[in-house]
Amino acid sequence: MAKSVANLSDVATLAKVSKSTVSRVLNNKLGKGFSVTPEVKERILKVIEELNYKPNLIAQDLTKQRTRMISVLGGAHALSDLGNIYQTVLNNITNILDSAPGGFDVIVDMSHHPDGSSEIPAWRIDGAIVLARCSDETFEELEQRNVPYVVVNGTGRAKGASVVPDDIQGMKLAVEHLVKLGHKRIAYASAPLGHLIGHSSIEERHQTYLAEIKKLGLAVLDGHDKLFTSAEDYLKSVIYQNKATGIIAYGHMNALNIMQAAHFLGISIPQRLSLIAFCDKGATDIMSPGLTFMDLQSKQMGEIAANLLLDMIKETDCERKQVKIQEQLVFRDTTSSPEN
Amino acid sequence: MAKSVANLSDVATLAKVSKSTVSRVLNNKLGKGFSVTPEVKERILKVIEELNYKPNLIAQDLTKQRTRMISVLGGAHALSDLGNIYQTVLNNITNILDSAPGGFDVIVDMSHHPDGSSEIPAWRIDGAIVLARCSDETFEELEQRNVPYVVVNGTGRAKGASVVPDDIQGMKLAVEHLVKLGHKRIAYASAPLGHLIGHSSIEERHQTYLAEIKKLGLAVLDGHDKLFTSAEDYLKSVIYQNKATGIIAYGHMNALNIMQAAHFLGISIPQRLSLIAFCDKGATDIMSPGLTFMDLQSKQMGEIAANLLLDMIKETDCERKQVKIQEQLVFRDTTSSPEN
DNA sequence: TCACTAGGTCCTGTCAAAAGG
DNA sequence: CCCTTTTGACAGGACCTAGTG
Numbered sequence: 001m002a003k004s005v006a007n008l009s010d011v012a013t014l015a016k017v018s019k020s021t022v023s024r025v026l027n028n029k030l031g032k033g034f035s036v037t038p039e040v041k042e043r044i045l046k047v048i049e050e051l052n053y054k055p056n057l058i059a060q061d062l063t064k065q066r067t068r069m070i071s072v073l074g075g076a077h078a079l080s081d082l083g084n085i086y087q088t089v090l091n092n093i094t095n096i097l098d099s100a101p102g103g104f105d106v107i108v109d110m111s112h113h114p115d116g117s118s119e120i121p122a123w124r125i126d127g128a129i130v131l132a133r134c135s136d137e138t139f140e141e142l143e144q145r146n147v148p149y150v151v152v153n154g155t156g157r158a159k160g161a162s163v164v165p166d167d168i169q170g171m172k173l174a175v176e177h178l179v180k181l182g183h184k185r186i187a188y189a190s191a192p193l194g195h196l197i198g199h200s201s202i203e204e205r206h207q208t209y210l211a212e213i214k215k216l217g218l219a220v221l222d223g224h225d226k227l228f229t230s231a232e233d234y235l236k237s238v239i240y241q242n243k244a245t246g247i248i249a250y251g252h253m254n255a256l257n258i259m260q261a262a263h264f265l266g267i268s269i270p271q272r273l274s275l276i277a278f279c280d281k282g283a284t285d286i287m288s289p290g291l292t293f294m295d296l297q298s299k300q301m302g303e304i305a306a307n308l309l310l311d312m313i314k315e316t317d318c319e320r321k322q323v324k325i326q327e328q329l330v331f332r333d334t335t336s337s338p339e340n
Numbered sequence: 341m342a343k344s345v346a347n348l349s350d351v352a353t354l355a356k357v358s359k360s361t362v363s364r365v366l367n368n369k370l371g372k373g374f375s376v377t378p379e380v381k382e383r384i385l386k387v388i389e390e391l392n393y394k395p396n397l398i399a400q401d402l403t404k405q406r407t408r409m410i411s412v413l414g415g416a417h418a419l420s421d422l423g424n425i426y427q428t429v430l431n432n433i434t435n436i437l438d439s440a441p442g443g444f445d446v447i448v449d450m451s452h453h454p455d456g457s458s459e460i461p462a463w464r465i466d467g468a469i470v471l472a473r474c475s476d477e478t479f480e481e482l483e484q485r486n487v488p489y490v491v492v493n494g495t496g497r498a499k500g501a502s503v504v505p506d507d508i509q510g511m512k513l514a515v516e517h518l519v520k521l522g523h524k525r526i527a528y529a530s531a532p533l534g535h536l537i538g539h540s541s542i543e544e545r546h547q548t549y550l551a552e553i554k555k556l557g558l559a560v561l562d563g564h565d566k567l568f569t570s571a572e573d574y575l576k577s578v579i580y581q582n583k584a585t586g587i588i589a590y591g592h593m594n595a596l597n598i599m600q601a602a603h604f605l606g607i608s609i610p611q612r613l614s615l616i617a618f619c620d621k622g623a624t625d626i627m628s629p630g631l632t633f634m635d636l637q638s639k640q641m642g643e644i645a646a647n648l649l650l651d652m653i654k655e656t657d658c659e660r661k662q663v664k665i666q667e668q669l670v671f672r673d674t675t676s677s678p679e680n
Numbered sequence: 681t682c683a684c685t686a687g688g689t690c691c692t693g694t695c696a697a698a699a700g701g
Numbered sequence: 702c703c704c705t706t707t708t709g710a711c712a713g714g715a716c717c718t719a720g721t722g
Contacts, residue, residue: 005485008692018708023693035705052484057464058407059691061398062713075448094450108415108448110434124397144392145345253626260628263603286593286626288600347714358685363716375682399714402690 006051074131085298092302148312170327171208188224231257245338252279274335290332346391414471425638432642488652510667511548528564571597585678592619630672
């Protein structure tokens with residue numbers, strides 16, 4: 001099935017014109033000192049139709065030095081965790097880049113590049129979005145090749161912009177929410193094992209919990225500094241021994257586990273225990289009752305990241321911005337005043 | 341920042357050899373009637389190192405008529421539903437294609453192509469994996485361009501291969517499981533709203549439920565033919581009015597909702613109600629107690645799909661295979677003999 | 681045979697220039 | 702000489718066949 005696809009020359013030959021004329025007609029360069037007789041235009045379009053000719057994108061990319069492809073890196077975690085924020089982020093990034101003038105193809109690279117070997121085809125893409133993080137080599141590559149990139153929920157190198165949620169402000173709000181409801185004994189359920197190690201959210205939420213609780217003269221309860229493993233053990237320690245009435249959970253998976261364990265142990269939510277977690281709306285859909293949560297604003301994060309990237313692609317000498325997004329409390333059914 | 345990247349000519353000039361020689365050294369064509377003095381080779385490699393030269397993939401693609409890119413279509417649902425099987429499918433596809441001789445880049449196209457306009461860069465990829473389905477135009481394009489493709493959990497057109505779970509066999513097994521445990525009143529919870537409309541699984545599971553139940557002389561219970569919306573309403577109807585002791589659920593989301601509603605209504609699982617659903621292991625991780633499920637074998641589906649695709653890429657005249665995968669019962673904690 | 685190179689090829693986009701009136 | 706319509710040559714970067722000394 002040799003060369004089943006027609007190319008520009010084929011069209012030109014059949015339409016009895018030169019390749020340039022065909023090219024011009026296709027790229028509508030009519031205003032710019034170029035014109036065609038309607039007759040010729042018609043003829044060319046007819047041949048194109050007949051041959052079902054489509055310009056070869058690879059050749060086009062080569063001449064234009066531009067691929068209109070944007071790569072999303074770190075797809076591994078974007079797809080692994082259930083209900084994490086990256087799905088929302090990704091959807092919103094895609095929406096915007098898609099409908100940008102000219103249109104960009106958003107591509108999620110799923111290949112598990114062996115650690116240490118950067119294999120992003122950096123010279124094949126016009127820009128990149130990094131979800132939380134990528135390998136050092138990859139960052140190196142992006143920087144060297146001057147590929148515009150934005151890190152979402154994480155930080156990059158010198159030339160990269162970033163969009164992160166303001167976890168310090170968020171944790172303050174979470175603590176404040178519970179305190180206002182009347183809670184005095186507030187615990188923190190830290191990030192579960194397997195979560196991105198070293199991610200800034202882990203440190204920031206934890207430290208801010210400690211700082212706020214101390215500032216308010218409340219008791220720091222056990223368990224905040226342990227990796228979250230068994231929700232049942234955690235509840236036994238925190239509720240039975242430490243008499244907590246409220247828990248702030250690192251993420252939605254903690255919250256889910258806690259809710260299930262609470263059911264099992266007969267601890268009613270929110271009567272006996274108030275629960276709040278950091279996540280986005282999407283994650284709470286799998287839970288009932290409706291979880292009170294600190295909204296990480298993943299939709300906004302995606303939108304802002306996409307627009308930053310577009311700016312950077314448009315003007316190469318754009319300043320590298322670091323955007324911090326305010327988190328927002330969504331008050332639902334898992335928090336209330338303590339029983340007593 | 342004009343042309344910050346070096347190309348083959350630059351290397352050739354600096355190493356004082358011709359472009360061909362550089363190309364050959366890079367592509368290790370030494371056996372095939374080509375040779376270099378170690379000295380020259382050394383020199384070239386040094387220059388490459390200095391300039392940090394990397395071949396331009398686009399140009400490479402153009403000459404080789406091959407991109408080593410594989411596109412995954414239908415990424416929209418792969419990322420939307422929580423815990424669906426496509427995540428597992430995708431991971432396994434990626435693993436295999438990644439480590440195939442030569443290595444393929446797996447790319448998930450996330451762009452929401454406006455309905456009706458096929459915009460897959462078919463002439464830019466070496467093959468495609470379709471998750472469940474894609475637009476008619478896209479199928480048309482794949483067929484016309486002779487792009488090898490495999491549909492996972494769905495069927496394609498003439499030239500496409502496919503891998504699907506055997507839902508008929510699976511449903512038979514599910515019914516058999518409950519019957520063996522002693523259940524006589526078995527209900528079916530159909531696909532929820534928003535699920536891929538017209539997907540063969542919907543029809544096959546439903547019809548097989550009806551056929552099997554009738555064959556065994558049992559009662560077909562209400563609700564099997566309605567779209568699944570409120571789990572609470574469903575349980576009230578099926579358990580209270582229809583006295584069901586077992587439910588076979590279309591998918592993990594139904595099962596999750598049913599479990600939560602059962603908790604709420606005080607219906608204990610598995611004592612009062614046995615529950616089984618079609619899904620894969622990944623989805624059950626968010627549930628407790630451990631769900632008994634019909635394993636759709638998503639890992640296998642991915643592996644088989646990837647290997648089929650590799651075969652099709654290797655030999656274009658490969659027959660279009662339609663693989664059906666046997667489902668497997670995983671017996672856990674949500675099914676048991678009925679109380680009475 | 682060894683060690684290497686010139687120049688055509690893949691395909692499209694663009695510019696200077698030429699043809700036709 | 703001007704205006705409109707059309708064209709040939711070349712760039713873009715790597716690969717490969719045929720060929721030189």
